[in-house]
Amino acid sequence: MRRRLLTSKHWLFLAFALMLGAGLFPQSLASGLWHYPRHMLLLALSPAQHPLHSLADQIRTPLTPKVELGPISELENNYMELLSFNAKLQQELREANDFVMQLAQLRNLRKASEILLPARVTLSTQGLAIRSLTLVVGTKKKVQQGMVVAAGYNLVGRVASVGSSTSTVRLINSPGTYLAARLVPPVNDQSPRQTVAHLEVSDNGKFFFARGDINEQVKIGDLAFLADDRWPLAAQGLIIGQVTAIDQDEMTPLLRTRIKIEPLRSLMHLGQVLVIEPQFSENALGGVLP
């Protein structure tokens, strides 16, 4: 008697294995493969389904489809927030552009009204009464007494005496120097703030300090710009230093603060500076040496 090669058990096992494999088919393949059988099955079921559907709807009102809008509404909120943030940034950009234009105009004006004369520093002197630099420029280069000396945007001092080829600069950290400065934040923050303070030089000359009101909003990191009428116009707005500490005043701790301001560059270790020579104004060198 001839025996069959594949029995019913074998076919069932194969079918089981096939179904296991078919469960891993990619979505596109499975959709294409089973779309037509599903359609035919639903077509065959439709005569019985419709009356049952209406019966079910009569007994129990159909549930409202639950639409998951969570992520969509979240995305919409994010989008709106980003739009408003973008508008705010655009506004800030416009303001910044305006400010840059004003600065450029100011710079052009300064360029026309001033000459920046580079000068090498040959000697740094730290005496009891005065701290000074000696420069290798003098009257031959049209340097005059009272001219402002800067290092980049940092205020260094004023020319105190001039020789034919050299000059002496009195540094701003010389003992007994008093400066009026405007303390402002280094970047535009949301609440524009500025404080005017009078700076005194510390005994060692390494920093300045000012006494501020306890209610004044000075923060560490604020920059101190010169705002002193006793100084020439060319020096106004140059940087004196940066606020590095704010402590309670020893005498009146509940009312006043002691603000410590350190120069951004060490004034005693400069290799080269700029002497600002005014061009137009006759009173450009006005003001008394502080």
Place this chain on the structure above:
Amino acid sequence: MSWVFFIIMTYVLVAFETGLGSLFVVGDSVLPNLLFILGIFISIYAPQSTTLWAMLILGVITDLVFPIQGVGPVSDFVLVGPNAAGFMLGGWVALQLRGIFRRSLPGIVMTVMIAFFFSQLLVVAILTMRGLPWPIAEPVAGWSAADELVRRFWCLLYTMLLSVPLIYLLGGSIKLFHFDPHRSGPAGYIMR
């Protein structure tokens, strides 16, 4: 077994399951599986191979009628295989259990519970395997095996509950199935 009556019963139960789905549904998507109850009923009385072929057919129909639910209304897709294999496993489990449980209503309900448990375990395993990191991996969008196991546990309880009246009704029409009353042992049971 009369395959014609089996087809008729399958048609009726599928129509009930899909047509009255909005009536049967509990919560979001907890539904009883009437076709599985029919398969277990057959497995109690029919021979082994007949049971497994019937389970295969019922599983394929379940796969065709109930597509895999992806994320969003348009991402559902038909995937024949998971339920077909699961039903076959459930049928095999039922065949093993029919020597343990008596052919009474509680015994059949217990068989439904245990077989459905293994069946759904395999379905979840197959669909989870689609997300494994291998070359042909294509995970089901938004698939969470843990969530599915919880949902299918409630489906199991619901199916058990509905198996009581359905087995009772199917028992009333047992003569129409024409189960072979003279076969015993692993091939089938003698009708009492």
